[in-house]
Structures are given as C-alpha cells and as structure tokens.
Amino acid sequence: MRLAELIESVPPTSGDVWIETVVADSRAARPGALFVARKGTAVDGHAFISKAALAGCAAIVGKDSLPTQTARCLHRDRVPYLRVADPARALGELAARINGDPSRSLTVVGVTGTNGKTTVATLLYQLFSALGESCGLIATTGIRIGKQQHPNTHTTPGPVELQRVLAMMVDAGCRYCFMEVTSHGIDQQRTAGIDFDGGIFTSLDRDHLDYHRTMKAYAEVKQRFFTSLPASAFALANADDPQGRFMLAHTSARSAFYGRTDETLLPWSLERCDEHGMIVRIGNRRVRTRLLGEHNASNLAAATTAASLLGADLGSVFRVIPRLAGARGRMQRVATTPVLAIVDYAHTPESLARVLASARNFRPGGKLIVVGGCGGDRDTGKRAAIGAAIATADIPIFTADNPRSEDPSAISETMLSDLSPTSRKRVQIELDRRRAIQHAVRHAEASDLILLVGKGQEPFQEIAGTKHAWDDVTELLHALRQHPTLRRDSERTRRDASDAPARRHA
Structure with missing residues (x-):
C-alpha cells in the first residue's frame, strides 16, 4: 500500500513509498515496514527511531521533533518522518488500514468492566455460534477464530496484533467478533481503528489501582470507551451496578440497560441457584442454565439482552441457553x-x-x-x-x-x-x-x-x-x-x- 493511502498528509515526494506492514516494536522493523514511535508505560518508542531506520523501515511516524543527528540519518537514507498529534491512536488506525479495515466487515461487540467480561464475551460467542453464525472471540481465555483456538498474551492485544487477528477472522468467514476491552486497552488506545457495533458494561470494582491510581480515574477510562462509540452502535450497561448510568452519560450510541429493575429491556430474576445450575427468568421467559452463581445470572442476562439488540430471535436464543457452558476457569x-x-x-x-x-x-x-x-x-x-x-x-x-x-x-x-x-x-x-x-x-x-x-x-x-x-x-x-x-x-x-x-x- 502506498504511504499516501495510509496517511493523507504525506508530502508528495514520499507519497509513493511502499508500505507492507505497520509495527510499533523496533525489533520487528524491516524493509517495507512503517514504524510508529509512541510513548509506552515503560519505554518511549522515539528512542528507537534510529534502530528502526537501520533495520530498513520504509517510513516512520512519531510526535516529537527529532535530534539533529537522527534527522540527518533519516534524510540521508530517504526515510520520511511524519509527525502526528497522537501516535498511539495513529498506530491503531494505521494497523487497521494496512489490514483492510477488518472491523468494518464484522459485527464487533466490546465488553468492559472489572468482572464478568470474559463470561459475557464467551457466552455471546457460544450463543451466536450455536445459532449457526461463524464467530470470533478475543478474551483472557484466548482467541477463537471460528472453532480454532489461538493463544493470547494480553486480554486486549496490542493494536498491531489486534488488527491482524480481526483480519484473520474476516478471512475465515466470521461475521461476529466478541471481545474483552480492558481499561489498559482503552487507556493505551489499543482499540483505535475498530468500528464497534456495540459495547457492554458489566461492573466496576476495585482493581488495577497500581495503574489507574484512583477509582475515579479507573471509572473515567471505562466511560471513555462508551463515549467513543458511534451513534449506530448500542451501549448496554448493568443497571444494578452503581456506575452503570455513569458509563453511558456521554455516549452517542443507543443506550440500554440490563439488570433486575423494570427499566431494563429484559429484567431478570433468580428462581433457583444450586450446584447443578440455575433457573433464571429473563423478561417473560424461564430458562435453565448450567452456569453456577448468582453473578452469572446477571452475566447471562447481559448476553441475552445484547443478543436481542443485535437482532437475534429471542425464541432461538432461549432454546440455546441450556447448552451454553460459559468460560473455562469461571465457576x-x-x-x-x-x-x-x-x-x-x-x-x-x-x-x-x-x-x-x-x-x-x-x-x-x-x-x-x-x-x-x-x-x-x-x-x-x-x-x-x-x-x-x-x-x-x-x-x-x-x-x-x-x-x-x-x-x-x-x-x-x-x-x-x-x-x-x-x-x-x-x-x-x-x-x-x-x-x-x-x-x-x-x-x-x-x-x-x-x-x-x-x-x-x-x-x-x-x-x-x-x-x-x-x-x-x-x-x-x-x-x-x-x-x-x-x-x-x-x-x-x-x-x-x-x-x-x-x-x-x-
């Protein structure tokens, strides 16, 4: 792909530079690569620009002005350096473009929250797969592309890997992708370049304060995900969580809630909960599930409500629920x-x-x-x-x-x-x-x-x-x-x- 097709503000003299891949790790730099220098939590990618250029990168994107010596080296080797306001966001968007914007060919639903992300995303993957759809899953438990499983080093992968996985899903014929969206992933803009069709909030409990420092900052990062959703998407939040309404306060997406109260689309209540599973009433339907624990009744209601927002036939959904196993390592x-x-x-x-x-x-x-x-x-x-x-x-x-x-x-x-x-x-x-x-x-x-x-x-x-x-x-x-x-x-x-x-x- 020509550099001018990836970045509009490219000088005419550099527009025809050919780009084969986008990287953010200088160790992955090679001829034909576009290296994006961004500031991370531990290192600053700008410090590795010279190394990337020596490895043969075709172009480099960053924010900072270059040291004189580095600028001279890039000029000598005819490696264009393009400055952008937000390299972290640019990385996700560029990785999406080089992979053909795969999320536009998928129905992508992101699930965020301290607890329940893995179970809700997995239930949606299992549910839509049982309804005959080809689906992908990106979760703490791993990545699934159709029925094939792949390892996952991060719950929400880095933007380069994430866009590659989405492209693999498209190539495999998947129609849906259900993915966990972590607070780290949101804050570090790993999901930039993804066209989300829906977002789900499960809960906000104490966690990751070594990173976010305060619960207020943690909540605001989660809220940012819903604020970024387009008007064409849905935003579904847990009405039983004190932060549920806060999450959707500034979203342009179609807002909806799940939970026990009448204001929710499909109010749920628990009729039986023992070591064999549960009987849950969701909306006006009574359903048996193999899942254990009252908190999983809430997760099941989240998945069911999201399925309805995605246009699934609820009669078919309720017939499938008894077969859903949930996520491995979760109760x-x-x-x-x-x-x-x-x-x-x-x-x-x-x-x-x-x-x-x-x-x-x-x-x-x-x-x-x-x-x-x-x-x-x-x-x-x-x-x-x-x-x-x-x-x-x-x-x-x-x-x-x-x-x-x-x-x-x-x-x-x-x-x-x-x-x-x-x-x-x-x-x-x-x-x-x-x-x-x-x-x-x-x-x-x-x-x-x-x-x-x-x-x-x-x-x-x-x-x-x-x-x-x-x-x-x-x-x-x-x-x-x-x-x-x-x-x-x-x-x-x-x-x-x-x-x-x-x-x-x-």
Missing part, C-alpha cells in the same frame, strides 16, 4: 461427588465475595475450604480485603498466586493484616500452590466444597520472573484422584475437565 466444576470442587478466577474483593456467597449455598451442610492468594507487583491495596474474604471460609488456606518479583510470604502477611488474632490463627498458609491444593483435599470430606480461586484458566505460575507451566483444574483433579476416598469422584467427573491440558509441573 468451573471440577468434581461434584462426594466433594464439590470449583475453580474460579475471582481476584478482586467484590468478585470473591460474590463467589463465596454462592459457594456457601451450594453445600450448606458441609465445610467450605478456600485456597487463594494475591498477585505480586499489582494493586497492593486490595490484599487485606481479599485475605479477609478468604478467611471467612471454614478452612481458609493462603497460597501463592503469581508472586512475580515479590516474596510470597510478604504478600500473605499483608493479606492477614486486617484479621483479628483469632481469625489469623484459623488461616493456614502453604505458599507452594500444589501442596496447598493437596492440603485442601486431605481436609475434605463428603458434602464439603473446595473452592480454588485467583488463577482460573491461567496456564502459568509466575515466580521471580519465570513463568512455570500450570493449570489449576489439572492440579485439583490430580489431588482428588490421589485421595483414597475421593478417587472415584475424579474418575466419574473426568469429562467435566476434559479440556484441561496435560498435567505440568511448576
């Missing part, structure tokens, strides 16, 4: 008899409280055994609240959960900080996650519930800068199979976790 049953074992991703105080409330109702006559921890190098302000929540279990076990560069024992000590001396004595600490799981299983008896929280589907445990292969579901199943009285359970429920990878050591 996922690992075993059901005699012990109920569940793996969940909950890693914020609010999401953990919801999961614990549901779990207690599943096995009221048994003990609740909870294993969990807090991630290192992340928002430290939520650790005490998470520790206090886990400590409400009958048997609370603190363990490691991606300690990264931090000392796991220091993390667990912070988790104990809000507990009374009596509550502290009840907490058991085992920093080896595998041994913590085995410890939980040894304490389990018939009718008990083991809840393993924090990692969900994550395929690694990050310790001291190294990512060790890991899978909570596999580890929990293995521990259950080693227990002499619970072994028959793991054999009976092997199918429930058939999609778990082979056991790997960490």
Whole structure:
C-alpha cells in the first residue's frame, strides 16, 4: 500500500513509498515496514527511531521533533518522518488500514468492566455460534477464530496484533467478533481503528489501582470507551451496578440497560441457584442454565439482552441457553461427588465475595475450604480485603498466586493484616500452590466444597520472573484422584475437565 493511502498528509515526494506492514516494536522493523514511535508505560518508542531506520523501515511516524543527528540519518537514507498529534491512536488506525479495515466487515461487540467480561464475551460467542453464525472471540481465555483456538498474551492485544487477528477472522468467514476491552486497552488506545457495533458494561470494582491510581480515574477510562462509540452502535450497561448510568452519560450510541429493575429491556430474576445450575427468568421467559452463581445470572442476562439488540430471535436464543457452558476457569466444576470442587478466577474483593456467597449455598451442610492468594507487583491495596474474604471460609488456606518479583510470604502477611488474632490463627498458609491444593483435599470430606480461586484458566505460575507451566483444574483433579476416598469422584467427573491440558509441573 502506498504511504499516501495510509496517511493523507504525506508530502508528495514520499507519497509513493511502499508500505507492507505497520509495527510499533523496533525489533520487528524491516524493509517495507512503517514504524510508529509512541510513548509506552515503560519505554518511549522515539528512542528507537534510529534502530528502526537501520533495520530498513520504509517510513516512520512519531510526535516529537527529532535530534539533529537522527534527522540527518533519516534524510540521508530517504526515510520520511511524519509527525502526528497522537501516535498511539495513529498506530491503531494505521494497523487497521494496512489490514483492510477488518472491523468494518464484522459485527464487533466490546465488553468492559472489572468482572464478568470474559463470561459475557464467551457466552455471546457460544450463543451466536450455536445459532449457526461463524464467530470470533478475543478474551483472557484466548482467541477463537471460528472453532480454532489461538493463544493470547494480553486480554486486549496490542493494536498491531489486534488488527491482524480481526483480519484473520474476516478471512475465515466470521461475521461476529466478541471481545474483552480492558481499561489498559482503552487507556493505551489499543482499540483505535475498530468500528464497534456495540459495547457492554458489566461492573466496576476495585482493581488495577497500581495503574489507574484512583477509582475515579479507573471509572473515567471505562466511560471513555462508551463515549467513543458511534451513534449506530448500542451501549448496554448493568443497571444494578452503581456506575452503570455513569458509563453511558456521554455516549452517542443507543443506550440500554440490563439488570433486575423494570427499566431494563429484559429484567431478570433468580428462581433457583444450586450446584447443578440455575433457573433464571429473563423478561417473560424461564430458562435453565448450567452456569453456577448468582453473578452469572446477571452475566447471562447481559448476553441475552445484547443478543436481542443485535437482532437475534429471542425464541432461538432461549432454546440455546441450556447448552451454553460459559468460560473455562469461571465457576468451573471440577468434581461434584462426594466433594464439590470449583475453580474460579475471582481476584478482586467484590468478585470473591460474590463467589463465596454462592459457594456457601451450594453445600450448606458441609465445610467450605478456600485456597487463594494475591498477585505480586499489582494493586497492593486490595490484599487485606481479599485475605479477609478468604478467611471467612471454614478452612481458609493462603497460597501463592503469581508472586512475580515479590516474596510470597510478604504478600500473605499483608493479606492477614486486617484479621483479628483469632481469625489469623484459623488461616493456614502453604505458599507452594500444589501442596496447598493437596492440603485442601486431605481436609475434605463428603458434602464439603473446595473452592480454588485467583488463577482460573491461567496456564502459568509466575515466580521471580519465570513463568512455570500450570493449570489449576489439572492440579485439583490430580489431588482428588490421589485421595483414597475421593478417587472415584475424579474418575466419574473426568469429562467435566476434559479440556484441561496435560498435567505440568511448576
């Protein structure tokens, strides 16, 4: 593609420069590439302009004026340097154009919120796939293009990778793309260049304050996504969340709400919720679902309401709902008899409280055994609240959960900080996650519930800068199979976790 087709304000002398790809990493620079220099959270791309030019880049985009020596080198090598006001936004738009603006050939729906993003996006992917549509999914659990699965290093990929994935979806014949839109992705403009057809807000709870600093700033970033939606799109928010109306305050999109109140399009209510699933009333229809937990009734209502806004036939939608499995690692049953074992991703105080409330109702006559921890190098302000929540279990076990560069024992000590001396004595600490799981299983008896929280589907445990292969579901199943009285359970429920990878050591 000619440079003039990518950027309108190109000087005539540079308009015919041929561009084959757009990159933002100087290590990916090569002949035919357009390198976009942007300021990131850790490094400034402008510092790598000379390196990109030496690698043979055909053109460079940035914001800052160039040092004299760098400008001379670019002039000597006839590499045009084009200045723009916002390189981060330009990167997404240029990556979209070089890939043929793939989002314009798709119906793209973005889901944002602290909790519920993965489940809502996955439910929509499963729902529309079951209705016979070819769909794509971009989520924490991975990328799906039709039925093919691809790994995902970031929930919302960087703009170059994101546009490449959307182009792959178009090439594969997908009509829909359901994707998670994180606050980091919004703030860093990773979604620039995407033509969204809808946006969904699930919830706003404490998280990522190591990045956003305040809840006000966090909320404003989320709101920015809805403000950017075009008038042709829909904006759907959770009326039961205190921030639901704030999110849609400045949007030009068609506003709608889901939730329990009558003002919502399809008000929902819960008729039954136990370890086997739920019976939920959505609008005037009563539907059974395999999903666990009251919070997942809300997520199901979000997906159903969004489907109606996308023009799906609600009769067909309700017929499909009982078949929807939801996302892996989200209130996922690992075993059901005699012990109920569940793996969940909950890693914020609010999401953990919801999961614990549901779990207690599943096995009221048994003990609740909870294993969990807090991630290192992340928002430290939520650790005490998470520790206090886990400590409400009958048997609370603190363990490691991606300690990264931090000392796991220091993390667990912070988790104990809000507990009374009596509550502290009840907490058991085992920093080896595998041994913590085995410890939980040894304490389990018939009718008990083991809840393993924090990692969900994550395929690694990050310790001291190294990512060790890991899978909570596999580890929990293995521990259950080693227990002499619970072994028959793991054999009976092997199918429930058939999609778990082979056991790997960490």
